[in-house]
Amino acid sequence: MKHIVIIGNGISGITAARNIRKRSNDNITVISGETEHFFSRTALMYIYMGHMKYENTKPYEDWFWKKNKIELVKDVVEKVNTESKQLVLRDKGNLHYDVLVIASGSKSNKFGWPGQDLKGVQGLYSFQDLQLMEENSKNIKQAVIVGGGLIGIEMAEMLLTRKIQVTFLVRENEFWSNVLPLQEANLITRHVRSHHVDLKLNTELKEIQGDANGKVKSIVTNKGEVIDCQFVGLTVGVSPNIEFLKNSGIETKRGVLVNKFLETNVKDVYALGDCVERKYELPGRRTVEQVWYTGRMMGEVVAQTICGQKTKYEPGPWFNSAKFFDIEYQTYGNVWSELKPNETEFYWEHESGTKCVHVIWDKITNQFLGLNTFGIRMRHECFDKWLREKKSIDFVMEHLAEANFDPEFFETHEGEIIRKFKKATSIISQ
Amino acid sequence: MKYLKPLGLALFITGFAIFNISFFWSSYQLTPEIVKGKISDERKATTLLQEARDLIGTDASSNFKFVAALSAALDKVNENQLSVFGFTNQELDQLAAYNKEKFSIASVDSVFKSENEQNAFKRKSFKDYGGWLDGQATSREQIQNVADNIKKYGIVNQFGFDRYAVKDLKYSLTKASATSPVKSNPALFLFLTIGLCIIGSLLYIxxxxxxxxxxxxxxxxxxxxxxxxxxxxxxxxxxxxxxxxxxxxxxxxxxxxxxxxxxxxxxxxxxxxxxxxxxxxxxxxxxxxxxxxxxxxxxxxxxxxxxxxxxxxxxxxxxxxxxxxxxxxxxxxxxxxxxxxxxxxxxxxxxxxxxxxxxxxxxxxxxxxxxxxxxxxxxxxxxxxxxxxxxxxxxxxxxxxxxxxxxQLSNKKLSAWKIERWMIHSVLVFAVVMTAGVLYTYFTNSSWVFFFDSYKLREVYGAFIGAGFAGVVGTGFYPLMGNRTWCRFGCPLAAYLGIIQRFKSRFRITTNGGQCISCGNCSTYCEMGIDVRWYAQRGQNIVRSSCVGCGVCSSVCPRGVLNLEVKEEDGRFGKAILIGNNGIRLAD
Structure with a gap:
């Protein structure tokens, strides 16, 4: 029996462990320095807001691991020795592996701002970050968040539930406009503002200022504005957490470099999830993808490979989702922040200004390329199929109602969307 | 606007406090008119008045004192009647002595021969309750049993107050005897209690x-x-x-x-x-x-x-x-x-x-x-x-x-689900057996079904399931075990509906491809304690007998993963499949 050791108990590592267990009787050990049990990282915000307790964020009951003979070790891996196949753990000494799976996730970015290590300045990624945030935000009145991405908006929502005034510095012209087309970015920008977040667009952080106790007291923007605050959230992205691999012989660049089979340059060492950088291109995908779904899919793939059925990591059409305060967002296929030369678009927005649908297709072939939907739930299954089958935009619009996944009795908008789509496209074709 | 919420809370607390105070805020005075108004049998009314004479014309200062005294008086009536009409050991010995070989029902007339009301009752009741002994070899013990039954059912019923009458009289006499500010102004108090609670709640909400x-x-x-x-x-x-x-x-x-x-x-x-x-x-x-x-x-x-x-x-x-x-x-x-x-x-x-x-x-x-x-x-x-x-x-x-x-207080553990299935289906079986017994009794007039008494059974069901489980536990445990404790663990109708839902229905909760992030909002807010996430994160339809279709899992899902749907039955029990990953066949 092999000893398969997995570093990291996030969605990637745990998916790998569970799927290996389904296929083999090998010994499986999962090491994490973060928490004893797997929990859903995406639910951290709900613990802070009081929607859930930490217990509620664990997808499996604690007996599950023993029952499935997955050994859990709470410790930090300090070094990997690929020659002797040994891990050096901070507390528990050396651990031998036959197969190593690296799923060590990310860490928050810090870009060397003056004052970035003051007390009260932090990112939000780990369970420890959450505990720190709990402590840092106690009895404070004002907070500043830097960086207009998904974690930033979560942090804003979290802090508002504690009645803390939030100023949000975003480098772009509209919120998340490096990812979203302008129309959606604008819709979300309005929504964020409707929640009384002081959203400062085109604004960057220049400096964080502390008081005599080394605690943050204000920040200075690139426009020279000084904003008082007792908390600064740095949410300017995350990068692979791979420092412990230094000198291990495992090839890394931004992340751990892997081939199509998620193999690293060292035999019997695999890597997956946030910490990975693909050596090869996949159309429409970045080489480092820090997304829940990516980690999960890689876990499924690597488990098959380790259990003898060598499988390439070939994700299907891109999909993702998020929630911005009260507005849900789903995306299927590729909708870039700016149209590519071969692309054309149709955008519909509900009169309430809180729902919209944005479709992209190929100008010449009419092939449907992607959709963003805000405030209307749509079926993953439909779009997955249509994208794989390269359906035309007309087909997709004709069948749009089939893809609706809103609860019963919800107002439907497909009729209006299709009518406006037809009107818009007929003008174009004239 | 800022003050509406605290104002509402204050009004609610005030109304609720008055409601609780009013529970104690009364004195009680029993009058012959009240007793006669509530007890139509004049003789019973008179005997009760006799025993409750201390309560007549004097104020009892609290419901506890009044009910205790009334309760004692009712017991005393029963006790007296039992001593007047009950069989003495001597009488029963005599009856046994008369019937050493076989029991002859005519012997009852000989033992209780003098003409008075007691003997008339004893003759008649023994013949009614013990008629079946006639012509049979009979022990002293059997004779005792007949006498005990007469004591239990006959005397108390005819001359005193049986359990049901005692319960009813305690309530109706107490209610009629109350003299309180509430009684003089019921509408005012209705407003000051429940009225204020409603206004307060609405202002709060x-x-x-x-x-x-x-x-x-x-x-x-x-x-x-x-x-x-x-x-x-x-x-x-x-x-x-x-x-x-x-x-x-x-x-x-x-x-x-x-x-x-x-x-x-x-x-x-x-x-x-x-x-x-x-x-x-x-x-x-x-x-x-x-x-x-x-x-x-x-x-x-x-x-x-x-x-x-x-x-x-x-x-x-x-x-x-x-x-x-x-x-x-x-x-x-x-x-x-x-x-x-x-x-x-x-x-x-x-x-x-x-x-x-x-x-x-x-x-x-x-x-x-x-x-x-x-x-x-x-x-x-x-x-x-x-x-x-x-x-x-x-x-x-x-x-x-x-x-x-x-x-959110419902238990989501697998072990709780196991207990739930045992409990709710046991209650269903209990309800069916109890009802079958009741109907058997209805059509045959015989209270004994196999080895149980259908009257006893319905009483046990009423007390333990109807009142105890559905009421006391069902609602009393809202803040302790969640709002569907009864529906989940006890309701026999939910069990019946659930069996059909599980095996023959178009209803299911579908999950949206691979969009689940395992956050746990759905499981946390499932009032029936279904671990919704377990299914959602593996892309499997949720087909559970207990699901009441409240739709809250779908509402709280931040990624639009869950939807209550009715569709053709095919594919309802779909395999767990997560969309979006080529080349993966999920192992079972």
Whole structure:
């Protein structure tokens, strides 16, 4: 029996462990320095807001691991020795592996701002970050968040539930406009503002200022504005957490470099999830993808490979989702922040200004390329199929109602969307 | 606007405090008129007046003192009558001596030969209760048994007060004897208690309209009320106490019943009973907390319609129509209550009442049976059990409104699911056996079915399941174990609906491809304790007998993963499949 050791108990590592267990009787050990049990990282915000307790964020009951003979070790891996196949753990000494799976996730970015290590300045990624945030935000009145991405908006929502005034510095012209087309970015920008977040667009952080106790007291923007605050959230992205691999012989660049089979340059060492950088291109995908779904899919793939059925990591059409305060967002296929030369678009927005649908297709072939939907739930299954089958935009619009996944009795908008789509496209074709 | 919420809270607390104070705020004076008004048998009335003479003309300062004295007087009456009419050991020895070989019923006449009332009773009752001994070899013990039965059933019934009469008299005499500010001004007190609570609650709830629509579970797990902390425990204890009083000691809560007398008279023309009070408060809870539910979920049409539906069915079907039926001299009937939740539907007194009421009564009987054998399976097939549990049912209605703040307290463990299946199906079996026994008795007039007494069985069911489980535990445990404790672990109708939902229905909760992020909101807020996430994260339809289709899992899902759907049955029990990953075949 092999000893398969997995570093990291996030969605990637745990998916790998569970799927290996389904296929083999090998010994499986999962090491994490973060928490004893797997929990859903995406639910951290709900613990802070009081929607859930930490217990509620664990997808499996604690007996599950023993029952499935997955050994859990709470410790930090300090070094990997690929020659002797040994891990050096901070507390528990050396651990031998036959197969190593690296799923060590990310860490928050810090870009060397003056004052970035003051007390009260932090990112939000780990369970420890959450505990720190709990402590840092106690009895404070004002907070500043830097960086207009998904974690930033979560942090804003979290802090508002504690009645803390939030100023949000975003480098772009509209919120998340490096990812979203302008129309959606604008819709979300309005929504964020409707929640009384002081959203400062085109604004960057220049400096964080502390008081005599080394605690943050204000920040200075690139426009020279000084904003008082007792908390600064740095949410300017995350990068692979791979420092412990230094000198291990495992090839890394931004992340751990892997081939199509998620193999690293060292035999019997695999890597997956946030910490990975693909050596090869996949159309429409970045080489480092820090997304829940990516980690999960890689876990499924690597488990098959380790259990003898060598499988390439070939994700299907891109999909993702998020929630911005009260507005849900789903995306299927590729909708870039700016149209590519071969692309054309149709955008519909509900009169309430809180729902919209944005479709992209190929100008010449009419092939449907992607959709963003805000405030209307749509079926993953439909779009997955249509994208794989390269359906035309007309087909997709004709069948749009089939893809609706809103609860019963919800107002439907497909009729209006299709009518406006037809009107818009007929003008174009004239 | 800022002050509305605290003002509402203050009004609610004031109203609730007056309500509790009014429980104690009364003195009691029994009069011969009251006794004679409540006991039609003149002789019984006189004997009670004799024993309760200390209560006549003097004020008892509290319900506890008054009920204790009244209780003692009623016991004393029974005790006296038993000593007057009971068989002495000597008499029984004599009877045994007469009948050494075989029992001859004629010997009774010889033992009790002198002509007086006692002997006349003894002769007649022994012949009634012991007639079957005639001509048989009989032991002293058997003779003793007959005498004991006469004591238990005959004497107390004829000359004293049996259990039911004692319970009823304690309540009705106490209510009639009360002299209190509440009694002089019931309408005023109704306003100062329940009225203030309603106004306070609404003022507390309405400012939520200022917040943007959407899921706002902020602080639920920091809240002393919603997280089994001091306030929740206190609330649960109060509710439990209320239910124990209501079902088992109603004589103490007469002041509360007096408050709603004017409402009852307005509706049915009768004085209020304790269950009128209960129904009245119950309906108001559903209405007021229904408003809260609608405001909280105003972004979801499904939740709005569902809540309006339970508010309507409770107000019209459970509360108003039955009262109006009484006003029209028709039988009390709740057209939406279904056996076996309505466990007394087949009790002989109810069937007799319906049959005695001509066409309408027969219609009600047929309607009730049609609900059981047609409406349940057909509607569950097309819509799932939610058509009843979270759209129509009164218990469900209360759980979805008053109980909504506690939905996150249901236990999601696998072990809890196991216990749930054993418990709820046991109650269903119990209800079916009990009802079969009751019907057997109805058609044969024999109370013994195999080895049990159907009267005893229905009594046990009523006390332990009907009152104890559905009432005391069902609602009292809202703040302790979640709002669907009864529906999940105890309701036999839910079990019946659930069996059909599991095996023959178009209803299921579908999951949206690979979009689940395992956050756990769905499981946390499932009031039935279903670990929804378990299915969602592996892309499997949720087909569970217990799901009441409240739709909250779908509402709280931040990624649009869950949807309640009715579709063709094919593929309902779909394999776990997560979309979006080529080349992966999931192992089982």
């Amino acid at each position: 309405l400012p939520k309209l200022q917040l943007p629509a959407g899921i706002k579970n902020n602080g639920v797990f920091f809240n002393a009320m919603k997280n089994v902390q001091w306030l929740g425990i206190l609330t649960g204890s109060w509710l439990i106490l209320f239910y124990v009083l209501l079902y088992f000691y109603p004589e103490y809560m007469t002041n509360w019943v007096i408050m709603v007398d004017p409402v009852s008279k307005l509706l049915s023309g009768n004085e209020a009973g304790r269950f009128f009070l209960y129904g009245f408060i119950y309906t108001l809870c559903i209405l007021v907390m229904g408003v809260r539910m609608i405001i909280n979920y105003r972004h979801s049409k499904y939740q709005i319609l569902r809540t309006c539906s339970v508010m309507f069915f409770q107000t019209a079907f459970a509360f108003l129509i039955p009262e109006i039926m009484i006003r029209l001299n028709q039988p009390y009937f709740d057209f939406k209550n279904i056996w076996p939740l309505d466990y007394s539907f087949f009790f002989n007194n109810r069937i007799d009442t319906l049959l005695a009421n001509g066409g309408l009564g027969v219609f009600m009987l047929v309607w009730g049976i049609a609900l059981i054998i047609i409406a349940v399976p057909v509607l569950v097939y097309f819509f799932g059990k939610r058509w009843y549990c979270s759209w129509v049912c009164g218990c469900g209605g209360l759980a979805e409104t008053l109980g909504d703040p506690y939905r």
